[in-house]
Amino acid sequence: MVDAVQDQDDFVPPAEVAEMELYHPKSWLTKYVFSQDAKVIAIQYSFTAIAIGLVALVLSWMMRLQLGFPETFSFIEAEDYYQFITMHGMIMVIYLLTALFLGGFGNYLIPLMVGARDMVFPYVNMLSYWIYLAAVLVLLASFFVPGGPTGAGWTLYPPQAILPGTPGSEGGIVLMLVSLALFIVGFTMGGLNYVVTVLQARTRGMTLMRLPLTIWGIFMATVLALLAFPALFVGAVMMTFDSLLGTSFFMPAISQFGEQLKYGGGSPILFQHLFWFFGHPEVYIVALPAFGIVSDLISVHARRHIFGYRLMVWAIVIIGALSFIVWAHHMYVSGMNPYFGFFFATTTLIIAIPTAIKVYNWVLTLWRGNIQLTVPMLFAIGFIVTFVNGGITGLFLGNVVVDVPLSDTMFVVAHFHMVMGVAPIMVVFGAIYHWFPKMTGRLMNVPMGQFHFWVTFVGAYAIFLPLHYLGFLGVPRRYYAMLDTGFIPESAQDLNAFVTVVVLIVGAAQMLFLYNIAVSMIKGKKSGPNPWRATSLEWQTPQTPPGHGNFGPTLPVVYRWAYAYGLPDATEDYVPQNLAPDQLMSDYDNSGLSHSAAQAAE
Amino acid sequence: MYVAVMIVLVAVGTVVFHFMSPWWWTPIASNWGYIDDTIIITFWITGVVFVAVLLFMAYCVLRFRYKEGRRSEYEPENKKLEWWLTIITGLGVAGMLIPGLFVWNQFVTVPPGAAEIEVVGTQWQWSFRYPGKDGVIGTSNVRLISGDNPFGLNPDDPNGRDDVLVEGGDLHLPLGGPVKILLRSIDVLHNFTVPQFRAKMDMVPGMITYFWLTPTRTGTFDILCFELCGTGHYTMRASVVVEEKNAFDAWLGEQETFAQTMARAGSDPGRKASLVLNETGNVAAKDRQAQ
Amino acid sequence: MNLLQQLMEKPWLTEDNTVVELRDGRTFALSREKLGLRVFLVVVMVVFSLMMAAYIERKVFSDWHSVPLPWLLWLNTVILVFSSLAMHRAWISARRTEIDGVRVWLYAGGFFALVFLIGQLLAWWELVASGYYAAVDPANAFFFMLTALHGVHLIGGLVAWWRTMAKVTRGCGVVLVRISVELCTVYWHFLLLIWLALFALMLFT
C-alpha cells in the first residue's frame, strides 16, 4: 500500500507549500529527555499525569476509608480529610485528565492523525512539558510545607481559602495557586501547538471534514482551554496578591474568631464567577477529547462509519461555544442575583440537545454495524452507559430549582464523578488498549483487559449510583463525618461502608491494569502495523511504533474521510484514508494479521 | 451475548434500585413541594431516555455482533431520523425546563408581608436575630463586631434596639406563615440548609442573601452548613423548631433584646462604633445587598 | 473556500473528485508562526479583558478611591509609542531587506521598551513613597496588578526581541530574521494597545 502512494506522481499535483524542516536530535539527551518529538513528549506527559493521578487515587481511598468507617481510622483528621479532597479533586481534573487528554493523547495523535511530521513549534512544545512537570512538582511540594497542602476544596473559594481555619492557608494555598499558574503557562504553550498544527499543518487532502473525530474533540477542547484557563489564571493571580500582599480583591470586611481582619471591600462572588468561567468549560475540556476518541473507538470496532459525522462535528463546536455561557449554573445558590437563574438554566438545558445527539449517534453507529467486542469496544460501551447516566443527572442540577435541594450534596459528587470522572476514564482506558499496539508494536493481554473492564465498570457504577440517593436524602458533600444527624438513617452508614469496599476492589483492579501494561510492553503479542484494521493515518505509518518524522520519505496524501468502513465496493471492510481511489479493489490489507488472527485478538 | 445481558442488567438494576432504595428525600416540611414535583417530572423524562438508550444498545450489541465477511451498512447520514431525534429531545428538555422556571419564579418572588428573620453564620456556629416588636431588622456592620456586640448591630439604629438575639441556640419558626430568611456571614462562606425545607442559600461575607419559605409541619429539624467553611465545617450544626404561632410567641417573649444585652454588659457601644468607623475609614456604609 | 463552506462539506461524497480536493491541508492562508502569534494574542487579550472586567465590577461600589496616577505615566506612554514606532521601522527595513536598518531600529525599539519598564518602576516607587501600598485600597491593588502584568508581558517580548537581536548580530540574512521582526512588531503594537486601554481605564475613573 505504501507503494501505491508513491506511484502516484502523475496523479497528485505538486504540493503548494514546502515541507517544514524537521528538528533532528543530536544526542541521547535531546532524543529521550529534552526531546522535541511530539511522540516522546506525549509519553512524558502521560507518565507524569498517570503518576500524579495515582497519588489522587490513593487520596480517594483515604477519603473513602474515612467515610465508610468514620471511627476506625484515627490517623485521618478533619484537616487531612479536607486536604485530601482538595488535592484529589484538583489533581484528577487538571493534572491528570486535562494533561493526559491534551498533553498525552493530543501530542501523540495530532501529528499522526492529521499527517504531519511533528507539531509546528516543537521547541515550545518541549517547554510545555517541562513547565507542566514543574507545576506538578510545586503541587507535590505543598504536601511538605508547614500546614500542608490547601484544604479549601478544589474550588478554592475565598475568603476561607486564604484565612486561618482552613488547612494549608499558611503556604499550601500559595503553592497551589503558583502551580496552577505554571500549569496554565505550560498548557498555553502546548495549546498553541495543537491548534496551529490542526489548522495549518494537515497533509494534502486532509480537509477539515476528513479529520477523525478524535482530532476534532482534542482541537475544540484546546480552544476552550486557551480561552478558559485565563479566567483561572486571573483568579489565581488576584488571590495570590490577596494572600501575600494583603490586597482585597476577593476579601470583604471580615471579623474572624473575634478579631477584625485588615481586609475590606472585595467580592468573594467575583472569584466564583472567574472560577466557573473557567470551571465549566473545564468539564468540556475533559469531555470533548473523550467524545472524540470514543467516536473513533466505536467506529473502528463496530466496523462502521460514525453515524452523522457532520452533526458530530457541529455538535462538538456548538457544545464548545455554549459552554462559555452556562458557568453560573454552579452558582445558583451562591447568593448571586437570583434572576440569573432563568438565563443559565435555559442555556444549560439547551446544551443537553447537542450532547444527546452525540449519544444517539454513537448508538446509531452500533446499529447495523458489525460489532467486535474488543476491549476498547467494551470500554466504549462502558463510557456510553456512564455518560448517559451522568448526563441525565446533569439535567437535574442544571434545572435551577431542582438544583436548590441537591446542590452541595452527595448527588453532586455522584453526578460529576459519573460524567467527568468515570466516563472519561473509561475512554482513557479504551484509548490505551486501542493505541497501545501503535505505541509499542504489541497487543495488550485480552483476558486481563476484559477482567479490568468488568471490575472497573461494574464497580464504578456500584460506587456512584447509590451516592445519588444519599444526596436526595440530604447528605452533604465535603463532610468529614456525619456525627448525629436526625434525618440520616443507620443504613446510610452501611451503604457508605459497602461503597468503600467496592472502591478498594476497583482500586486493586487498576494495579492489574498497570501490570498488564508493563508485561505487554515486553512480552505482548506482536501486533503488526494495523491490528484493528483501521483507516486513519496513524495506522498507515511505515514503521510501528512510528519513527522520527512519523511517515516515510513522502507524507501520505488523503483521499477520503476516516470512516470508510463497510464500503460495498472495496476488497476489505475498511479503506485507509490514503489509499488511492484506483486501488480500492487491490489487495491493500496492511493489518499484518490474517483475518482469523484479528478474530482471535478480539 | 453476556455484554448485552450486562447492559440490560444495568438498565433494569438502576430502575429497580431507584424504586427500592431506602434512601430517599426526607418528608417535606415547607411549601417547596413544587420542587419535589419538578424532580419527579425530571425523573420520568430522563429515566425513559436512559432505559431506551441502554436497551437499544443491548439490542445492537446482540443483533449486530461481528460476523466474518459481513459488511456494516453504509449510510453516513439520515437527516430525517436526526431531525426527529432532535425535536423529541427538545420537547423533553422543554418539559423539564418550563415547570422548573415557573417554580423558580416563585422561589425568587418573596410574598409581601413575609416575616423577616436573620441568620448569621460564623466559624462554626449559627446565630439568629428576630426583628422585635417593630418588625424591622436593624442595620449592622462587620466593623462594629466586638465581644459586646457579636452581631455587629448598629447601636444608633433605633430599629435594632428591640431586635431579639439568639446566639448559639436554636432557631424557632412559626408554623404556616411565609418567612424571608436573611443570611449574613461575618467571616467566610457558609450555607444555611435544612433538608426538610428543600431550600438553601449561601451566606457571603459583605452581602446579605436571602430565600423564603413557609413552614408547613411542626417538628425539630437539623440545620447544616452546606458550604465548605474550614476545618469545623461538618460540626456547624443547630436545630430549627417549627411550632404553633402561640408557642412561638411565648418563646420569643423570653429572649433578650439587643438593648437588654447592652445594658447588661454595661457598655456604650455607640461611642465605640464611631471610633471603629473613624479608624478604618473606608467601611462601606452598609453591607451590600444581594443585587 | 471559507471556513463555513469547509465545515459544510460532506466528506463521504468526495470519493470521486479527489483530485480537486488535494489542496494543502491549511485552513487559513497564513504562515504558522503568524497564526500561532494571533492565537496567543487572543489568549492574552482574554486575560486582560477579564482583569478589566473585574476592575469595572469593583469600581461601581461607592467606597472606591481612585489612585492619583503619577504624571510619569504620560511620559511612559509616549516612550512606549516610540518603542512601537521603532519596531515598526525595523519591520519596514526588514521588508526592504536592509539589514542595517533592522539592526538600528531593533536596538531603538528594545531600548525604549526598557526605558518604559524602568519608568513604570519609578511610577510604582513614587506611589509607594506616598503611601499608596497595594494593600491599602482595592484601587491601588488593581493599579499594581495591571501594570505588573503588562510589564511581565513586555519582558516576555524582550526575550523574543533578544533572540531576534542575537540572530541579527550573528549575521543571519534579512530573509531569516524577517518573520521574527514581524512577530515582535505585532506583539509590540498589541502591548501598546493593551497599555492604552489600561491607562484609559484607570484615567477615566
Ligand code: HEM
Ligand atoms: C474510583 C475513583 C474515585 C473515587 C473513589 C473518588 C472519591 C471521591 C470522594 C470520596 C470525594 C469527596 C466527596 C466529599 O466528601 O465531598 C471526591 C471528590 C472529588 N472527586 Fe473523586 N473519586 C474518584 C475519581 C475521581 C475522578 C476520576 C475525578 C475526575 C474528574 C474526580 C474528581 C473529584 C472532584 C472534582 C472532587 C471534589 C473535590 C472537592 O469537593 O473539592 N474523582 N472523590
Ligand SMILES: [Cu+2]
Ligand atoms: Cu458546569
Ligand SMILES: [Cu+2]
Ligand atoms: Cu460550612
